[in-house]
Amino acid sequence: MSNETKPQDWSKPAAMAMPKGGYDKASAQQGRYGPIFPKSPACYGFSIMAKIIPGREEVFYGYAKTIEKTIAAQPDALAVLKLHYLRWVLFPIKGDTYFMYQGIFDTDFDKYTEDAIALFGATGLNTVFENLEGFPTDWKTNAPAFIKFVRDHQCPSFLEYGEYPYVSADEIKKALKLKAAFSNMLDQMQ
C-alpha cells in the first residue's frame, strides 16, 4: 500500500540522497515480498545487475529485436508495469560480461510483481533473464524465487534527481493529450 505523503510539486526540480542499501531498515514500508524501495523525485525504479552466462551475448541482441517487434505489434504490452523508461545494458568487468536492467516507473515493483512475471513470459523476457547466472529456472511458477533474484541483484541508487519530480507517466500523457486537445480547439476557432 502506498503511504506516499511528500508534496509532489512537479514544477520544482528535486534531488534525494537515497538511504544506504536502498531503504531505511528501521522505517521502510513493507510490501508483500519485503521492504519497499522508496519513491524518489525520479519515481520508483531499479537497477538490476547480474553476470551473464559466458558465451550468451548474442542471445541478448536477439532478444532486443524480439522486444522491438513485440512492442511494435502491441504497444500496450508493458502497460501494467507503469513505466517511464527501460534500459538494457551489457558491459564488461575483468573479461566477463555483465547485464544491467534499469527501469523507471510509477509503482513499486512489489505491487505488480506477479503480473510482471506473467508479462515477461509473454514478451520473451525469459530468454534474456534465463541467460543470467543464478536465475531460478522455475521462475515461471515460483514468483518468490524470481523476486528474490531481483532483490539480490538490485543495486539501489545513492542519489536520484528529477527535473519534473514525482510526475507519473500517465500524468504526462494526460497533459500532452490536453495540450493536443487545446491545439485542436484553437485550430477550430480560426
Place this chain on the structure above:
Amino acid sequence: MLELDDIQHILLTRAPAMTGRYEFLSFRDSAGARAWLSAIKDTVHSAAAMRATVDKDKRWVTVAFTWKGLRALGLDEASLSSFPEEFKQGMPARAEMLGDTGVNAPGHWVGGLTSPDLHAIAILFARDEPERLRCVDEHDKLVAACKGVKVLSVLDLNASPPFNYAHDHFGYRDRLSQPVIEGSGEEPTPGSGAPLKAGEFILGYPDEFGVTAVNPQPKMLARNGSYMAYRRLEEHVGKFREFLRQHGDTPEEQELIAAKLMGRWRSGAPLVLSPDKDDPALAADMQRNNDFNYGEMDPHGYAAPLGSHARRMNPRDTAANINRRRMIRRGATYGPALPDGAPDDGVERGIAAFVICGSLIRQFEFAQNVWANDRNFHELGNERDPIIGAQDGTLEYKIPKRPIRKKIVGLPAFTTLKGGAYFFLPGLKALGYLASLN
C-alpha cells in the same frame, strides 16, 4: 475433474444459513486436539454431500487451522516448512502491508486473534436459531471432552433484516459477483467471464497458468485444500448514514452517494448499467446484474467512480491478469441491525467474512495492498477504498461528473477491522490425516 466429495463445502457452495457461530480454538494438548478433530470432521460436509442434502440439512460445519494450529496438532517440521511464508507469518505480522494500521492494527483486535494460541476455527452455519443453539451445545460438550482444547472466543452470526436478500448493515446487497470454478457444475452469469481453473482456489489442480501447486507437503495436504483470510469488519452504520445525509439533501441523493461509494446501488443494480436511478429489477436479475465492463462502458468512471469499492475489488477488464487475482467470498453479518433513523447505539455490528484463494500473497494480499489501499490506484492520487480501505480522515473521494467532478475531502472510516487470521482449509481426507497424526 473436481473431487467434490473431498472438498470442504464452503469452497464451492453457500449454505442457506440465517445464523451461525465462529468458534476460535486453542490446542494445549496435541492428542486432545486430534480427538477434537476426529470427532468434528465427521460433521463437515463435502461439497458433494452438501449439494445432495442441502434441502433437508440444518447445519453446515467448516474446520480450518492456523500454521501454529497445524503444529499443535502434531504436524512435523518438514511439512510445516512447506507452507507459504505469508501463511506461516499469519495475518497480524502482515498488518502494515495489508493496511491494518491505526485503529485497525492488531493491537486493537478482539477475540484473542493476535494470540499465538489461535490454532483453529470451527465455522458453524445454521438454518435457524434453535439449530444454532443445539450445535453450540454439542460443540461445547465436545470441547469439554477433549483435553487441552479451549475456546479462545466466539462470534455469533445473524442475518440482517430484511431477510429476503443478503446484505450488509449498510444495506448493500451482497453475493452478486463470485467467480465460478471450472468443473464445479456452475455456469457463470453473463458478464462474469469464463469459469476459472480450479487451481486458483483449490490446491491440487492446475491454475490459470497450468501449474499445479506441489506444496504443502505431504501431497495429501495439497489435495483439495485452500487458504482462507478471515476479516472481522465493524461497520459504523450511524456514521455512514450521517455521511449520506451530509452529502445528499434528499433520500434519492443519499442513495446516489451510497451507490457512488460502492459502484452499485444498495439494491445491487450496477451503476454502469443504471447510472442515474436505482433499478431493483435489474439488481435481482442474475442474468443481467453482472453483464457489464468498465474499460469500454465506463472508462472515466462517470457511472461507477474509479475508486468505488466494487471497481477496486473486481476491476474486471481494467486490470492485468484479473484471473490470477480472483477470490471467493463467504461469511455473514453479526450484531443487531440498527433501525432506520435510530442514532448509533455503540453496539458492534459488521461483517465477518472469509476470502478463500489458492495463494494468499497473490490474491488476498494483492487485493488488500493494491486494490484497496494503493492511494494512487487508477491514478486517483489520494484515495483508498471508501468501504474497506485504511481511511484516517485525510484522504479524498472523487466522483466523476460532467462538467466538474465532485470531490469529497476527508472521507471518514466507515469500517474498523476488529480481527483477522490466516487459515488453511484442508480437504476431508487431509482432515483425517491430521486427526491420525501421532
